[in-house]
Amino acid sequence: xxxxxxxxxxxxxxxxxxxxxxxxxxxxxxxxxxxxxxxxxxxxxxxxxxxxxxxxxxxxxxxxxxxxxxxxxxxxxxxxxxxxxxxxxxxxxxxxxxxxxxxxxxxxxxxxxxxxxxxxxxxxxxxxxxxxxxxxxxxxxxxxxxxxxxxxxxxxxxxxxxxxxxxxxxxxxxxxxxxxxxxxxxxxxxxxxxxxxxxxxxxxxxxxxxxxxxxxxxxxxxxxxxxxxxxxxxxxxxxxxxxxxxxxxxxxxxxxxxxxxxxxxxxxxxxxxxxxxxxxxxxxxxxxxxxxxxxxxxx
Numbered sequence: 001x002x003x004x005x006x007x008x009x010x011x012x013x014x015x016x017x018x019x020x021x022x023x024x025x026x027x028x029x030x031x032x033x034x035x036x037x038x039x040x041x042x043x044x045x046x047x048x049x050x051x052x053x054x055x056x057x058x059x060x061x062x063x064x065x066x067x068x069x070x071x072x073x074x075x076x077x078x079x080x081x082x083x084x085x086x087x088x089x090x091x092x093x094x095x096x097x098x099x100x101x102x103x104x105x106x107x108x109x110x111x112x113x114x115x116x117x118x119x120x121x122x123x124x125x126x127x128x129x130x131x132x133x134x135x136x137x138x139x140x141x142x143x144x145x146x147x148x149x150x151x152x153x154x155x156x157x158x159x160x161x162x163x164x165x166x167x168x169x170x171x172x173x174x175x176x177x178x179x180x181x182x183x184x185x186x187x188x189x190x191x192x193x194x195x196x197x198x199x200x201x202x203x204x205x206x207x208x209x210x211x212x213x214x215x216x217x218x219x220x221x222x223x224x225x226x227x228x229x230x231x232x233x234x235x236x237x238x239x240x241x242x243x244x245x246x247x248x249x250x251x252x253x254x255x256x257x258x259x260x261x262x263x264x265x266x267x268x269x270x271x272x273x274x275x276x277x278x279x280x281x282x283x284x285x286x287x288x289x290x291x292x293x294x295x296x297x298x299x
Contacts, residue, residue, distance in 0.1 A: 009040035009056060009218070025175050025222055026051040026232050036210045041217040043210070051228050052200055057174050058218035066219060067133055086112075088249035088285050090119040093194075093294070097163065098123060100241065100296055101192045104162025109183070110169040111147055114140030121145065130155050152179050160188040166195040168292075170229075171220045180236040187299040193238055194296050196246045201225040202291035214291060229295055238297040246294035247287045 023030050029048035032055065036043050042055040093116065104126075108117050111129025113136050120127040128146035131137050140147035148155065152173075164183050170176050183193060198214035199205065200223045205212045214220060224232070230240045 009058075021055075022057055022175070024049060024051055025053070025177060026228055026235075038210055038215055039217050043215065043217075043223075049228065049231070050225075052223035054217050054221050057221060060174065062218060063172070063174075064132065084285070085248075085250050086115040087119070090116040092249055092287070093165075093167070093246075094119040094123060096294070097165070097192070097194045097296065098125070101163040101194075102188075102190055104188055104191070105159060106163045106165065107157065107161045107186065109152065109164060109166040110172075111140055111145075112136045114143045114145045114147060116165065116167065117145045117147065118143055152182060157186050161186055161191055162188055163192045163194060166193070168196055170195055171197050171214075171222055171224065174221055176222060176232065177236070180232065180238070184236050184238060184299060189299065191299045192241070192296055193233070193299070194294070196292050196294050197224045197229055199225055199245075199291055199293045202245075202289075202293075204289070204291035212291070224293070226293065229293065233295070233297045238299060241296045241298050243293060243295045245289055246292040247289045248292070249285045250288050251283050251285060253283055 021030060024032075024046040027046060027049040029046050031047040032044035032053075033047060034042050034044050034055075035052065043052060044055045045052050098120075106120050106125055106127040108120070108127065108129035111117050111131045112133070114129065117127050117129045117140065128148070129140065130148040130150045131140070132149070132151055134149050137147045137149040164186060166179075166183070170179070173179055187193065198220070205214070215223075226243055230243065233240060
């Protein structure tokens with residue numbers, strides 16, 4: 001998989017003319033500083049607003065190919081199978097968000113296999129979702145959930161929503177502005193947008209540097225901190241209501257498995273935990289800070 005990604009980055013870079021570099025998604029600037037290189041891509045910082053992004057930007061066709069393949073046999077397949085971990089995190093997020101949302105239907109964008117939709121429906125809330133992956137949507141429908149296979153640009157809702165959630169999604173978008181503009185129009189007056197993004201100023205990112213697991217090209221394209229995500233939302237008339245850390249509920253077994261996939265170097269350093277920790281403790285759900293932000297914004 002990595003070999004193909006190296007080739008894809010080089011191919012994109014070779015085809016791009018100097019005048020074809022896309023402007024910064026936050027401020028429109030065109031001056032970028034190279035921070036480091038990883039898996040064929042440069043990580044660059046905008047000189048005007050400090051937003052970090054990949055260079056070259058991946059193509060939509062490449063991302064669609066990577067997502068679909070990964071849900072069938074790669075990292076997202078591992079994520080989809082860890083149902084207990086995802087369900088626990090989904091319920092924790094639903095509990096954190098629901099008290100701050102007015103009455104009305106919810107939409108989960110990038111609903112994956114439906115863990116969060118299920119948690120919301122179990123709270124008695126009318127909810128639906130959509131996802132790009134046909135494999136993920138099929139799994140969500142098998143749960144009896146309302147899920148549609150669609151790209152953001154192709155989705156047309158039949159109603160407005162009191163809450164729209166977009167977890168682990170905005171960082172995947174080549175340009176998040178069209179998405180946020182569309183979502184803003186889908187919200188009912190006073191509705192809430194809840195999203196999570198990796199925080200490049202988190203302790204985890206600072207300590208691990210380029211080896212941080214969320215530095216994941218080509219699927220993670222834009223990289224935010226508290227300032228840049230708040231400014232991006234404000235650009236679309238979305239006022240930040242709250243912003244804070246977004247821990248995930250995980251087991252030690254799942255953490256070790258994820259590190260083996262995302263950060264083999266770190267995994268080699270901590271895998272001894274899997275040998276010395278009793279199985280009952282390795283499978284116990286724990287709230288673990290991973291370096292993400294949970295942002296709640298109001299229309």
